[in-house]
Amino acid sequence: MLHATTLILSLILFSAVVIGVLIARPAITATRGGKILAFVAMFCLPIFCGLLGVSREMGRSKSTAFCLSCHTMEDYGKSLYVDDPTHIPASHFQNHRVPPDEACYSCHTSYAMFGGLKVKLYGLKHVAVYYLGTPPAPENIKLYEPYNNRECLHCHLGAKSFEEGATHNADPATLPAIKSNQLSCISSGCHDVAHDLAHLKDAKFWKAGT
Amino acid sequence: MLTVNQLEKRRQVAGVLIVLGLVIEALCLIWSTPIAFVIFVAIGGLFMFAGIVLFLYSLVFNLEARE
Numbered sequence: 001m002l003h004a005t006t007l008i009l010s011l012i013l014f015s016a017v018v019i020g021v022l023i024a025r026p027a028i029t030a031t032r033g034g035k036i037l038a039f040v041a042m043f044c045l046p047i048f049c050g051l052l053g054v055s056r057e058m059g060r061s062k063s064t065a066f067c068l069s070c071h072t073m074e075d076y077g078k079s080l081y082v083d084d085p086t087h088i089p090a091s092h093f094q095n096h097r098v099p100p101d102e103a104c105y106s107c108h109t110s111y112a113m114f115g116g117l118k119v120k121l122y123g124l125k126h127v128a129v130y131y132l133g134t135p136p137a138p139e140n141i142k143l144y145e146p147y148n149n150r151e152c153l154h155c156h157l158g159a160k161s162f163e164e165g166a167t168h169n170a171d172p173a174t175l176p177a178i179k180s181n182q183l184s185c186i187s188s189g190c191h192d193v194a195h196d197l198a199h200l201k202d203a204k205f206w207k208a209g210t
Numbered sequence: 211m212l213t214v215n216q217l218e219k220r221r222q223v224a225g226v227l228i229v230l231g232l233v234i235e236a237l238c239l240i241w242s243t244p245i246a247f248v249i250f251v252a253i254g255g256l257f258m259f260a261g262i263v264l265f266l267y268s269l270v271f272n273l274e275a276r277e
Contacts, residue, residue: 012236016229023225026218042265046228053235057247127244
C-alpha cells in the first residue's frame with residue numbers, strides 16, 4: 001500500500017513539473033507537440049491522478065487504523081484485544097476470521113448492492129460530526145439499523161461450523177430463521193457479546209505477538 | 211477577440227489551479243486522517259476541476275479566435 005502511495009505521489013510530482021514548465025514557458029503550446037503536451041498534462045494527468053487518489057483514499061478508509069484514528073473509537077479498538085472467545089469482535093480479529101487490517105470494515109460494511117457506498121457516506125457523516133458537531137460518548141454510539149445477519153452470512157454461510165453446529169441445528173427452525181434474518185445472530189443468549197465497553201476496564205487483554 | 215497573451219494567461223492560471231489541486235492531493239495522501247479525504251475531495255478536487263474547466267475553456271476560445 002505504501003508503494004501505491006509512492007507511485008501516485010511520483011505521478012503527481014511528474015504532472016506538477018510538466019505543468020510548471022507549461023506555466024513558465026507558455027510559448028511551448030504554440031507548436032502541435034506543445035498543444036498535445038498541454039492537453040495531456042493539464043487534462044489527462046490531473047484526472048488520472050485524481051482517480052488514483054480517490055481509489056487510494058477509499059482503500060485506506062477501510063483500514064482498522066483509519067477507523068481507530070478518531071479518539072471516540074479508541075475503546076472499540078481496545079475491545080478487539082479482549083481475551084475472551086465469546087467476545088465476537090475480539091475473537092474474529094484475533095483469529096483472523098476477518099482481515100485484521102480491515103477488521104471494522106469487514107463486519108460493519110453492508111454486503112448489499114451499493115452497501116460499500118452507503119457505509120462510506122455514513123463515514124463522511126461521522127467525520128462531519130467529529131469535527132463540526134459533538135461526538136457522542138463511545139458507549140452511546142449506536143448502529144444506524146439493527147445488525148443484519150447478511151453481514152455474518154457473507155462469510156459463514158456454507159461453513160461447516162455454521163451449517164452443522166449443534167446449537168444451530170437443535171431446533172430445525174433455527175437455521176432457516178437465521179438465514180432469513182428472522183432470528184438475529186447477536187440475539188440474547190446467542191452471539192450477544194459485541195463491543196462490551198461497559199466491562200472493558202475489567203477485561204483481560206490479549207497481548208498480540210507475545 | 212482574445213489575444214495570444216490573454217490565452218496564455220488563462221492557461222497559466224489553469225495550470226496554477228491544477229498544480230494547487232495536485233499539491234493538496236499529495237499532502238492528503240501523506241497525511242493519513244479521515245479529514246484528509248474530505249479536504250482532498252472538497253478543496254483539492256475543486257481546484258483541479260476549476261483548473262481543468264478553465265483550460266478547456268481556453269481551448270474553446272482559442273478555436274473561436276482562429277475562426
